[in-house]
Amino acid sequence: MTHEFLIDIFKSAVDAVDPYNLILRKLNIKNGILKLFDENESFELDLNNFDKIIVIGIGKASAKMALGVENVFKGYDFEGLVVTKYGHTEKLTKFEVLQAGHPVPDENSIRGAEKIINLLKNVNDKTFVLTLVSGGGSALVSAPREGFTLADKQDITGKLLERGADIGEINCVRKHLSRMKGGGYLKLLKDSFSLNLILSDVIGDRLDTIASGLTYFDSTTFHDALKICVKYNIEGKVKEYFKKGALGGAEETLKEKDIKSSRFKNVIIGSNYHALLGAKKKAKQLGLSPLILTDELFGEAREVAKVLLSFARGFKKYHKGYDCLISGGETTVTIKGSGKGGRNQEMALAFLSELTKNDEGIYFLSAGTDGNDGPTDAAGAMASYEILKRAYEVGLNPDDFLQNNDSYRFFEQVKALVKTGPTNTNVCDVQIVLLK
Amino acid sequence: MTHEFLIDIFKSAVDAVDPYNLILRKLNIKNGILKLFDENESFELDLNNFDKIIVIGIGKASAKMALGVENVFKGYDFEGLVVTKYGHTEKLTKFEVLQAGHPVPDENSIRGAEKIINLLKNVNDKTFVLTLVSGGGSALVSAPREGFTLADKQDITGKLLERGADIGEINCVRKHLSRMKGGGYLKLLKDSFSLNLILSDVIGDRLDTIASGLTYFDSTTFHDALKICVKYNIEGKVKEYFKKGALGGAEETLKEKDIKSSRFKNVIIGSNYHALLGAKKKAKQLGLSPLILTDELFGEAREVAKVLLSFARGFKKYHKGYDCLISGGETTVTIKGSGKGGRNQEMALAFLSELTKNDEGIYFLSAGTDGNDGPTDAAGAMASYEILKRAYEVGLNPDDFLQNNDSYRFFEQVKALVKTGPTNTNVCDVQIVLLK
Numbered sequence: 001m002t003h004e005f006l007i008d009i010f011k012s013a014v015d016a017v018d019p020y021n022l023i024l025r026k027l028n029i030k031n032g033i034l035k036l037f038d039e040n041e042s043f044e045l046d047l048n049n050f051d052k053i054i055v056i057g058i059g060k061a062s063a064k065m066a067l068g069v070e071n072v073f074k075g076y077d078f079e080g081l082v083v084t085k086y087g088h089t090e091k092l093t094k095f096e097v098l099q100a101g102h103p104v105p106d107e108n109s110i111r112g113a114e115k116i117i118n119l120l121k122n123v124n125d126k127t128f129v130l131t132l133v134s135g136g137g138s139a140l141v142s143a144p145r146e147g148f149t150l151a152d153k154q155d156i157t158g159k160l161l162e163r164g165a166d167i168g169e170i171n172c173v174r175k176h177l178s179r180m181k182g183g184g185y186l187k188l189l190k191d192s193f194s195l196n197l198i199l200s201d202v203i204g205d206r207l208d209t210i211a212s213g214l215t216y217f218d219s220t221t222f223h224d225a226l227k228i229c230v231k232y233n234i235e236g237k238v239k240e241y242f243k244k245g246a247l248g249g250a251e252e253t254l255k256e257k258d259i260k261s262s263r264f265k266n267v268i269i270g271s272n273y274h275a276l277l278g279a280k281k282k283a284k285q286l287g288l289s290p291l292i293l294t295d296e297l298f299g300e301a302r303e304v305a306k307v308l309l310s311f312a313r314g315f316k317k318y319h320k321g322y323d324c325l326i327s328g329g330e331t332t333v334t335i336k337g338s339g340k341g342g343r344n345q346e347m348a349l350a351f352l353s354e355l356t357k358n359d360e361g362i363y364f365l366s367a368g369t370d371g372n373d374g375p376t377d378a379a380g381a382m383a384s385y386e387i388l389k390r391a392y393e394v395g396l397n398p399d400d401f402l403q404n405n406d407s408y409r410f411f412e413q414v415k416a417l418v419k420t421g422p423t424n425t426n427v428c429d430v431q432i433v434l435l436k
Numbered sequence: 437m438t439h440e441f442l443i444d445i446f447k448s449a450v451d452a453v454d455p456y457n458l459i460l461r462k463l464n465i466k467n468g469i470l471k472l473f474d475e476n477e478s479f480e481l482d483l484n485n486f487d488k489i490i491v492i493g494i495g496k497a498s499a500k501m502a503l504g505v506e507n508v509f510k511g512y513d514f515e516g517l518v519v520t521k522y523g524h525t526e527k528l529t530k531f532e533v534l535q536a537g538h539p540v541p542d543e544n545s546i547r548g549a550e551k552i553i554n555l556l557k558n559v560n561d562k563t564f565v566l567t568l569v570s571g572g573g574s575a576l577v578s579a580p581r582e583g584f585t586l587a588d589k590q591d592i593t594g595k596l597l598e599r600g601a602d603i604g605e606i607n608c609v610r611k612h613l614s615r616m617k618g619g620g621y622l623k624l625l626k627d628s629f630s631l632n633l634i635l636s637d638v639i640g641d642r643l644d645t646i647a648s649g650l651t652y653f654d655s656t657t658f659h660d661a662l663k664i665c666v667k668y669n670i671e672g673k674v675k676e677y678f679k680k681g682a683l684g685g686a687e688e689t690l691k692e693k694d695i696k697s698s699r700f701k702n703v704i705i706g707s708n709y710h711a712l713l714g715a716k717k718k719a720k721q722l723g724l725s726p727l728i729l730t731d732e733l734f735g736e737a738r739e740v741a742k743v744l745l746s747f748a749r750g751f752k753k754y755h756k757g758y759d760c761l762i763s764g765g766e767t768t769v770t771i772k773g774s775g776k777g778g779r780n781q782e783m784a785l786a787f788l789s790e791l792t793k794n795d796e797g798i799y800f801l802s803a804g805t806d807g808n809d810g811p812t813d814a815a816g817a818m819a820s821y822e823i824l825k826r827a828y829e830v831g832l833n834p835d836d837f838l839q840n841n842d843s844y845r846f847f848e849q850v851k852a853l854v855k856t857g858p859t860n861t862n863v864c865d866v867q868i869v870l871l872k
Contacts, residue, residue, distance in 0.1 A: 273754075292750065292754060293750050295754075296749045296750060298742050299740075299743055299746075300736070303735045303736045303739030304735075304739065304743050306735035307740050308743070310730045310735075310765060311729055313730060313732045314728065314730025314731060315729075315730070318728060327750070329746060358640070
């Protein structure tokens with residue numbers, strides 16, 4: 001039964017961040033009054049004050065969010081546009097849908113940005129703009145600043161990655177080459193009133209990071225971007241442009257002081273923590289006593305597995321009060337082998353490979369909320385002493401598979417993969433430990 | 437103040453497993469009745485039933501345990517022998533003290549074993565043997581079986597290590613080449629009554645692992661040892677001896693069925709968990725709300741740091757109830773640089789290097805209870821956003837030091853080392869997270 005419990009709890013975590021459900025649960029309209037309910041804030045808006053409503057969805061989950069909006073806005077006119085990843089669309093009747101490249105932007109990413117800019121051209125204080133933001137947004141819409149092309153942006157990103165720049169440095173540079181990122185999108189909204197509903201796929205839920213901070217101010221400057229060019233030996237027109245910007249000759253990204261906070265609202269309607277709360281609720285329904293440990297898990301997957309196992313052992317011995325440990329986040333895998341797998345399956349395999357007979361009664365699952373762990377058709381996998389025994393019975397040694405980063409082929413054979421199919425949501429990964 | 441709290445809590449953890457204090461707290465004699473108090477069991481023994489008392493200490497903490505015994509056994513005659521590591525002795529008046537090699541056994545390790553065998557030669561059911569076991573015991577006494585030398589044992593251990601054998605396999609082989617390990621010591625005690633007080637330096641506190649299981653049965657056999665020789669291509673007299681043993685021609689290690697449980701008692705009087713309880717008690721006295729997460733932490737130190745930080749972030753956000761997270765165990769460091777440090781300092785440095793402004797209010801300490809982290813004079817180090825700022829102010833980049841495994845030189849300069857001096861105890865490491 002315990003393996004089934006793991007699956008049930010994980011599925012409840014995913015359900016809790018289903019974009020369609022989230023919109024329906026948190027947003028409704030009665031007598032022209034739009035209401036938003038959220039744990040952290042509630043909010044009302046009289047739609048009668050506006051002449052025009054525009055709904056724009058950007059990101060991998062935006063079509064499913066838009067489907068919710070169609071339902072909530074039944075009987076209301078609006079202009080709708082969704083830019084999502086190829087294949088991530090839904091049957092929408094009131095939205096124009098554009099599918100674009102992810103993780104590598106393509107020509108449709110340029111077209112997506114152009115369409116958005118066009119749609120927002122004539123907004124004014126009588127316009128209400130509802131924006132649906134989710135992960136992937138930064139690749140799906142691409143608006144290079146004048147004088148630069150998509151190829152220029154890709155070229156500099158590639159160079160920075162090669163030369164060891166971190167994600168913060170790369171984002172600083174990209175924001176300063178974009179008309180959308182780093183709050184550029186918010187600038188386009190001018191005096192309109194805007195509500196930005198955000199599904200976070202970023203650990204820590206930083207608004208300046210989700211979809212490269214479309215709807216939030218940027219704390220980095222041209223000066224910072226220039227220093228990064230110097231640090232990584234980047235010459236040419238990008239550096240010249242940053243130099244010009246640092247001297248006041250180009251438009252800065254959106255700054256905190258320039259935000260009119262009365263005219264817009266950013267609300268994170270779904271995040272990894274919401275998924276963990278869904279898991280917690282289900283665990284309680286199953287009669288368990290759950291404890292959420294973190295929604296910011298990070299590190300090398302196979303090492304993280306050891307620490308989670310050490311906590312499982314600790315709680316099994318000393319905290320009879322808690323028998324379900326829930327965590328979430330996003331780990332990394334340093335690939336050394338040639339096998340097939342993903343960070344969740346690798347974590348489950350590393351967990352499994354450390355188990356001994358003393359660990360009977362410890363059950364583990366790690367899986368991605370998007371239903372897609374690495375280049376596989378699984379969301380993740382499970383580990384337990386029973387599964388380890390099953391592996392030995394059929395002559396499989398987990399260490400061999402772990403060494404070859406071949407977690408998928410291992411779990412396929414011991415029938416411990418977690419499969420959900422694509423979920424059209426994404427709030428990173430979830431780990432569940434059950435103690436019996 | 438918070439950094440001082442970290443130090444106070446850590447010192448209380450160490451105090452809680454001070455061998456001298458442990459003996460005094462848990463053992464006393466009144467009117468000839470020896471009493472042992474422990475959380476898990478209490479126990480009484482009428483010393484008047486015995487003609488002779490022998491006290492043997494084996495391990496790095498044995499001299500300090502013996503000092504406690506001298507105090508408890510004031511007015512009682514006993515024969516006492518302590519075998520400890522060079523420099524780990526105390527001013528003992530009723531014990532013969534022999535100092536021997538650790539971690540590499542030397543001629544004194546052979547002499548130590550001989551002395552023990554000699555001392556126990558004439559024990560009978562009128563003899564009470566009190567044994568004080570602590571980490572290091574397996575190197576400090578060495579009694580190769582007939583036909584083998586210390587060099588033989590070292591040779592095979594080296595070969596097995598080289599060829600990738602794990603610690604379980606190496607211990608199986610070593611136990612079957614030793615007259616002491618794998619319960620061999622317990623056999624020497626014959627019909628005497630024995631009480632074995634054990635200070636555990638092993639994660640999980642397995643009695644068959646601490647000091648190579650001197651006082652506990654062994655679940656591995658000659659057959660297992662032979663299979664290991666085949667697996668790692670070991671030929672020669674060791675393999676021949678195991679073959680002979682597997683056919684019944686040599687004496688097996690002590691087996692569970694051969695133990696007379698009425699004649700001996702193993703009691704773990706101190707372990708990592710006891711240290712964590714000491715930390716917890718102190719934290720409460722300081723007005724904090726502590727939670728012990730695990731006493732079995734393991735994994736690559738710099739990755740473990742990330743997971744502990746993710747938990748700190750999670751608890752800071754969602755569990756206002758707990759503001760002090762305590763864990764313990766023993767991590768590893770894969771050395772790639774040429775710097776100076778230890779696993780605790782490396783963990784603290786990795787923790788520090790991940791901190792951002794959002795992490796203000798998170799304070800971390802990792803340190804070894806033996807007061808000696810790697811080849812340094814520090815027990816460990818601390819991390820916090822304040823310390824990170826101090827580093828930046830003096831132009832130090834934690835990432836550079838981390839890359840070079842040079843944690844000691846980093847923390848020396850930012851004055852965040854934890855120093856206790858040698859503590860003559862050892863129950864692995866302690867990590868403390870404080871949340872403000």
